[in-house]
Amino acid sequence: MMTGIKKNFYLSSLSLAVSLALTGTLASAGAYAAADEEEVKVEKRENVEKIAVVGTRAAPRSIGDSPVPIDIISSDDLKKNGSTDMIDMLVTSVPSFNSRAQPISDAATLIRPVNLRGLPSDSTLVLVNGKRRHRASVIAFQGGGINDGAQGPDMSVIPTAALKQVEVLRDGAAAQYGSDAIAGVMNFVLKDDNEGGSLTYTKGEYYEGDGTTTTIDGNIGLPLTDDGFINISGQYKMADATSRSVQRPDAAAIAYGTDGTDGNPYIQNPAQTWGNPELSDDFSVFVNSGLEVNDTTRLYAFGNMSSRKAVGGFYYRNPQDRGLVYSKINEQDPNDPNDDTRELLVGALNGDQSSCGVVSAEVPNVLQTAAYKAMVADPNCFSMNQIRPGGYTPQFAGKIEDSSFVAGIKGELGEWNYDASAGTGNNQASFGLMNSLNPSLGLETPTNFDTGAYTQNESSINIDFSRFLNIGSIEDVSFATGFEWREESFKITQGEEASWVAGPYAEQGFNIGSHGFKGFGPESAGKNTRNNIGIYTDVEAYLNDDWLLGVALRYEDFSTFGDTLNYKITAQYIATDELSFRASHSTGFRAPTVGQENVVNTQTSIVNGELIQTFIAPPTNPLAAFYGGEVLQPEESMSIAVGFVYEYEDFFLTFDYYNIEVEGRISQSSQKDVLAKDYDALRAAGVEFPELISAVTYYANDFDTTTQGIDIVANYNMEAFSGDAKLSLAYGWTDTSVDKFSPDTTDEGKVRRLEDGIPAHRATLTWAQSWDDINVSVRSNYFGEYYATHADDTSDWGSEDVGSAVTFDLDFSYALNDAITLSVGANNIFDKKAQKLKDGTLGELGAVYYESGPYDYNGGFYYGRVNYRF
Template identity: 30%
Template sequence: MPRVRLLTLLSGSVLATLSTAAAAQDSLDQARAAQQATLPAEEAQNAPATGATTPPDESNDVVVTGTRVAGRTRLDSASPVDVLSAAALQRQGTTELGAALAQVAPSIDFPRAAATDATDAVRPATLRGLSPDEVLVLVNGIRGHTSAQLNTNGSVGRGAAAVDLNTIPTVALDRIEVLRDGASAQYGSDAIAGVINLRLREARSGGGASVTYGIYNTDIDTARGSRSVTGEHTVTAQAWQGIGFGDDGFLTLSGEYLKRQPTNRADFDPRVTPTRVTGRFGDPAVQQYTIFANAGTSLADNIQLYGFVGYQDRDTRGAAFPRLASATTTLAGYPNGFLPIINTKSNDINSALGVRGELAGWNIDLSLSYGWNKLAFRTLNSANYAYGAATPQNFSDGALTYDQWVVGLDVTRKFDVFQSLNVAFGVEGRRESYQISPGELASYGVPATGAVAGVAQGAQGFGGFSPRNAVDRSRRNGSIYLDVEAQLTDKLLVGIAGRGEDYSDFGTTATGKVTARYDLARWLALRGTVSTGFRAPALQQQYFTSVASVVQNGAPVLTGTFPSIDPTSAALGGLPLRPEKSTNFSAGTVLRFGGFDLTVDGYYIKLRDQLGLSENIQVSATQSAAVNAEIARLLAQSGTGATAARFFINGLRSTAKGIDVVGHYRLRTEGAGAFDFTVAGNINKIEVTRVPTSTATLDPAPTLFARSRVLSLEEGTPGEKISGTIDWSLGQLGALARVTYYGNVNQPGTTEAGDINTGRNAITDLEVRYQATKGGQFALGVSNLFDVYPDRSPTQNNTTGVVGFPYYSPFGFNGRFLYVRAGLNW
């Protein structure tokens, strides 16, 4: 279906279906107002609709993202902001924040990569189809830190170093604000696609605990056979407690424990007789615990101290491709072959401390935050063939570490100029550091004596970091900004923001933003923004180096990833990295009446100097003998044993354009309960307009960015995503039904024949619940009710039988999931 027609149907259906109901809501509201007018003032204010438990009215939610004006609501802002409640995140089968967020926000996707090393453990999310590192993540309005992980394999977000959303449990959150607009001028680097602001729970009393247990009940139909699975369970235990102290002090403690068994959706392996499943392709096994504390108190009149700290320990075990029985595996002690397990151990800290208050009429907020992430790697049930029969089976592969200090000062004041004038300015300083620690010798090298000749060295599945890969780098950055919003008349709001940044590694940059909103009537407003943005190249992108097996056309290739300024990279066309830049345009409308509101926002984002990870440059039959000889010489000179090389490059240009539509209708009835209807959609198109060419002196120069990389950017996320949700409640009973439609996604191969498409799919989720304000709670639910899978991988693209389904699928490929949740509120 053409996208314009799809958008027309979406908008038309929202308006046609809900406008009649909105009129009925107006009549009901008028009747209720007349009834409550006869009650005493306090009683009328608190009187509920008879027999109904009313869902929260999100149209009146005050937002703090995208504006520095206190008290502005979601529908009053000049930029599109989604407000997602903690209840909306928790009323589904998954407890992963990234997956839960993608369920309720149509512009966010969270594909479930598999067989992509540590990306299986640290999955990145995308906003409006752009790179995962082109969206800024805040925690309580303070810049969050990225993961130490760099996505180097062929997943969505290849080449990105992004924030790991799953380090913060849903139980610790009060709500999430998603700003769908460029905001680098307001918040700095990374906010090209928008901003996700995670707001932590603040409570002086109360608490709750719950346990969620779920299993898969699914029929798996791969290209070479079918089977059924009932099991692969997931258990999550969550709890929180609010503690009050002093006149207004609060301490909110939250904790979560998760244990998830691995899933396996691999196809049957045609290389063995009789054919059977030899691989493990799906979600990795996970065991993690997370604790969070959020606190605040008054120190004096108009002065508050606040802070939060969170820690997570996550143990993830995913599988590499199987090594079938052979003379080499027999020599290594595995006569029947083996399946290497990649064990990623993640430790993560989120923390901040600040003080805010009023000084001489100005509101001042001074904060210091620290974020830290360490990923330690082990390869289990594996072998280093160079050791022969003496090979270890488990290897310590080394570690990646990233940390970030941020100090910020924000100053705001409202003046009685025009209708009102809000002036905000501030400064921020940031220090980042990145380290690669080498693993043990057996994980990457050969024994001192008795090495087996002519075989691959290093742990099979995931080779360790060698001393040559060791890195210890840091950089500093300082910035200053000015943000002004003026309510010029009752109808016209105008905002201007500007920001300057200076980085110790590549210099200075400046960004700006202009916003405007015009209220044509109380129920109708127009809004729009124009802005520029940037994203500084991450330390991970500048300095990551490793040698690992990369699956290429179904076969592992020992590939060296080098910094762009490494001698090997420079000889092959590498250059120092520059920041990405963007120009953003958006325009939209806000419509509201009665219990109904509708926002429609179009956007056009033009990106230049985008970063990408180059192709694997290696000896190839399509190149001349002289070029192959030079590439072989350079790879041998690197001393890594790699047979291919790759590095980061600037020079990509692309555009992203699309439309977001979000419609809400809240219906309160006297006897049937309260209904919350939501229809939301994102229609998005990305086009790569320029790819970089090699600066190498080789003739012909190797291709740096090929067809598969272009298509992964253009077609790696759905062009259309539309969801419809009905949330009903009556007293302590409730139910939720959601249907989400995903457009086709292409997991591209090196040629068109190698493409794997997901197809167009609709996923249905249901949940029924009993939930008391205080007391027991119970829920039964099913995710993916009709057991829908993406199109399976064709046999010609899956010669090993491992990749049963495309892991670009935006809704995963695990099938039907049944769950039960039980808990207690107090």
């Protein structure tokens, strides 16, 4: 039988559901007047900050009463962390949620991709106050295997100061919320206080003495007349770059010289940096507001403005062997590759390269050779060594600007509850490249480039209705239905001409465009738009005191690829006052994003130790289509989950098993070599200079996977050491198998990364101890074995299996008085080092550690914090 508190809370919340269930935000103080205040107070005392609305359109429930697994993380819990980045804080709070740093990864350096339950970032739907959050404009071209090609929202713009709590639904919910909710849903609930506030100053750095981070954030609640609120939060952050690098041996050999030759004095040390990018002017402002118009009507609005700049490094361009910039291969005998020699790529102003002679690049320092000096002395001849004699490492600069606004009205019309809202969101990533060249422009090339921008824009209109019905002998059946219209666009803005133009020396074999990140040309620029409508019905009811049953059905129609129909069934059986069982079954889908359908880019990759230019093309582009690209279709999923909840006095335990099958997963294909035998056919298809493109990738419905796992969450409250203590355990086991894939578009290395690229076992054990003025939190983090890769290389040279690891975090807080709290702490307090690269790999590209590990390869990070509440 259900406990009296649970049953009464559910029934007394029926009239409250209007103002809560469809907006996804907890009610303001005034809204509680509609419920039995004493019963609400009892429930809140027993489960402070543990009431969630995500995953149901009936009355809000405690996490123990939910028929699907939900994690709720309070703002205070998030702050017990040295990092002020929302992604880092969630990684330490939700075991099945993972992310890693992206030191050299194009645009993924700016917005890190994440994954929940072993699925990519765009398989998790992100909500703010229950409303869909727009996705970022950045697509993770090098997303660490799982996230290759993913385009998810940017959660890092949300400051902790703005949050009341984060609700994480670990269950498929596409039938309730639409596309992207295959792995689950994350709902960020904004603060709604109408008084008080806080101001926090945090500063920290890594044990190595770099990566100094300064963060200032604040929050204030203000009344909006006597019946409303406006809550404003802001954060400003700066972070220095880090470096876990050594000098590359190829750069060192040229710098110091051999065989009695003088070294090249223009080589930087280190020539290439592996580390976090530098962040500057990183600010974010969130505003949340609500107004009770009368007893049955409430207005609400919220939104944000955010911006940040980041500068990170790329791969080093060796001044003697970087093909199509500094050098070329001279084939002596086409049938004998051992006879090939490498010589300097020399350009001729008059177009006749043969008049410039041959300059061998197979020497310790080409600048010291007589052939090079003679070439330089010839006014008709040149090489890129004259501009960058020590080679160069391009720096990737980006500016991310993000904004959103949602407004709505909700209330009662007779026995019906309604919620009508409209919202828009915009994310723009403007790209630049410094310390680079457009080799095809010769000696006239600039070295800094504006390479263009991506812009993602989404708008939506939602109208939702709900009420409670009596159907036969079943009372208080929650019935909800609604309509959603969404429009999504992806725009590519053209870069400056020098960043993309094929200069006069392209025909002589010099690379086109700014090297490292080719600018977007007029053929790439443009805007693509898609719209869709969705209609859903959601029914949920207690069949009796012991059984809860829910059914959801959703139909969506897209302007590009057609329609889809999905369902979800949930059930909960209350066996005793302490034990209940739950289960769910659902189908789902993830629509290909407009960006994935239309994105164009050029990235630099390492293949067999050589840097190559890879062109990323839309799947229907002539180049991609030639090598197998087809129109994208939505991913389809089917999931089941079973588990139980056990609550006894101060002990709480949940156990959940899940199984998610995804067919037609969308991902960036493996690199397809552009072959010399295809050049003529590619030119006929409209591809310019195919001989200067080493490889092409595109997005495809590449493979089918099955992901299964177990989530265990346990809490125990007790008295210890003359204070209050709480022990928390969160464990996740995730196993992904690739059931089907096309070897033409997905190689074995990528399959290995999908299956083993993140630890199968992950756990956190936290002890939180509190006294009157002191709070101490100690967290241990366990990371199981995983498959590590370096520079996205899955060969034996760049990858290996890595064993498990444990790190420890510590946070200590002391309240000077009711207003001021001082905190110190450290993440990875014992400075557990990341896995070192193996012999033969370590240092070859300037790196020391595998950057694909599950925890920060930069090492320990310590911090101090001052918080003022008013």
